[in-house]
Amino acid sequence: MNDFHSLTPSDLTPAQWHPFLVGAVAPRPVAFASTIDAEGRVNLSPFSFFNAFSSNPPILVFSPANRVRDNTQKHTLENVREVPEVVINICDYALVEQMSLASTEYGKGVNEFAKAGLTELASELVRPPRVAEAPAAFECVVEQIIELGQNNGAGNLIICRVVRAHFRQDILLPDATGIDPFKLDAVARLGGDWYCRASGASLFEVPKPNRHIGIGIDQLPEHLRNSEVLTGNELGRLANIERDALPTPAQVEDFKAEPMVAYLLNKYRDDTPELKQQLLQLGRQFLAEGRLVEAWKAFLCD
Ligand SMILES: Cc1cc2nc3c(=O)[nH]c(=O)nc-3n(C[C@H](O)[C@H](O)[C@H](O)COP(=O)(O)O)c2cc1C
Known part of the structure; x- marks a missing residue:
């Protein structure tokens, strides 16, 4: 503290x-x-x-x-x-x-x-x-x-x-x-x-949350909420998604088939710390670009 x-x-x-x-x-x-x-x-x-x-x-x-x-x-x-x-x-x-x-x-x-x-x-x-x-x-x-x-x-x-x-x-x-x-x-x-x-x-933009009801940080999956890497700003942005807008499991599977993601999954194999690290970086990159749903797909990949 x-x-x-x-x-x-x-x-x-x-x-x-x-x-x-x-x-x-x-x-x-x-x-x-x-x-x-x-x-x-x-x-x-x-x-x-x-x-x-x-x-x-x-x-x-x-x-x-x-x-x-x-x-x-x-x-x-x-x-x-x-x-x-x-x-x-x-x-x-x-x-x-x-x-x-x-x-x-x-x-x-x-x-x-x-x-x-x-x-x-x-x-x-x-x-x-x-x-x-x-x-x-x-x-x-x-x-x-x-x-x-x-x-x-x-x-x-x-x-x-x-x-x-x-x-x-x-x-x-x-x-x-x-x-x-x-x-x-x-x-x-x-x-x-x-x-x-x-x-x-x-100057930078923060999308207004008042047009929709974001899920809130308390509803983030535990591995994201307790991440030692994600900042408060990144968690805030992730949590500003409506429940309906969260990617479905099918969309996450489609995402895994995209060339760059498939390459990572193939290179680092299931569940290794390196894979988690790579997906985390990819998600953060999407977040920085304002691509919230893509970021969620990356974070839900592993
Ligand atoms: C950027 C800036 C902000 C200021 N803000 C205030 C303020 O909020 N309140 C205040 O009493 N004086 C403030 N001052 C000081 C007044 O501008 C200053 O006392 C001025 O001489 C008052 O003029 P007057 O007596 O002709 O009204 C500020 C000065 C500057 C440069």
């Missing part, structure tokens, strides 16, 4: 606790929030305590915290109290340094669009402008502000309802039914100064 470093947040100062919280709850997407104050002065700041929480109604939530330094409140929070509207812009890799620059603690009334060299684009339904360079932007009305505490570091949930959204044409799927993750090139924040980029080889 692994060893753990266990903490009770109330035993630590906010500054001691924060790195564990944001280091482990990671990566977090970034709300690049544009607001205005009662005088119409524009503000733009990033917040990684952010996510989407409802599709219908369409709700985004982000949280400016009371400053740890002096327990004052951020301009973004002051602004949405004065004008309860915000545009949440999405940050891609091309924007990350300018987004970070916009997090500088400039004085009240300083427009971070100018400081960060970004272009204001008029919104359609709300007063704050959006970031022209952002690949996606959500025009929102602020429905509710929930103060989570009064002390330094306390979050303030800004609950936003999306009233209009804009997605750059070049990030859309070919049929315009959604967003192409490879084209979005999203960035997200981890602990410290670390970010990650969701692109290229770092």
Whole structure:
């Protein structure tokens, strides 16, 4: 078993606790929030305590915290109290340094669009402008502000309802039914100064289990469930098969007749550890290629 470093947040100062919280709850997407104050002065700041929480109604939530330094409140929070509207812009890799620059603690009334060299684009339904360079932007009305505490570091949930959204044409799927993750090139924040980029080889698919009922790891044959070779990911993928989709004994027999498999069965003969090893490797190869039923056939061969 692994060893753990266990903490009770109330035993630590906010500054001691924060790195564990944001280091482990990671990566977090970034709300690049544009607001205005009662005088119409524009503000733009990033917040990684952010996510989407409802599709219908369409709700985004982000949280400016009371400053740890002096327990004052951020301009973004002051602004949405004065004008309860915000545009949440999405940050891609091309924007990350300018987004970070916009997090500088400039004085009240300083427009971070100018400081960060970004272009204001008029919104359609709300007063704050959006970031022209952002690949996606959500025009929102602020429905509710929930103060989570009064002390330094306390979050303030800004609950936003999306009233209009804009997605750059070049990030859309070919049929315009959604967003192409490879084209979005999203960035997200981890602990410290670390970010990650969701692109290229770092993207992978996990087939959704909600369309069908997989058999579950507890129903795997014992030799697979207790395998010292198969990883948790491999077991999870194997167990995400519906009972009806499991290969029948006849299908396994047909599989044994396929040239590569017949060669292995002939070369290593019945029930030897080498044969088991070869079939295990073959099954893992199929799993890695996303060929779940073929993987099952290999695992059921011996
Ligand atoms: C990527 C990133 C994420 C951030 N996330 C948060 C956050 O979730 N909550 C927060 O209070 N500050 C966060 N900050 C710091 C604020 O952006 C910073 O305090 C900013 O100056 C606030 O601006 P304002 O006072 O104009 O609202 C983040 C900074 C960066 C660079």
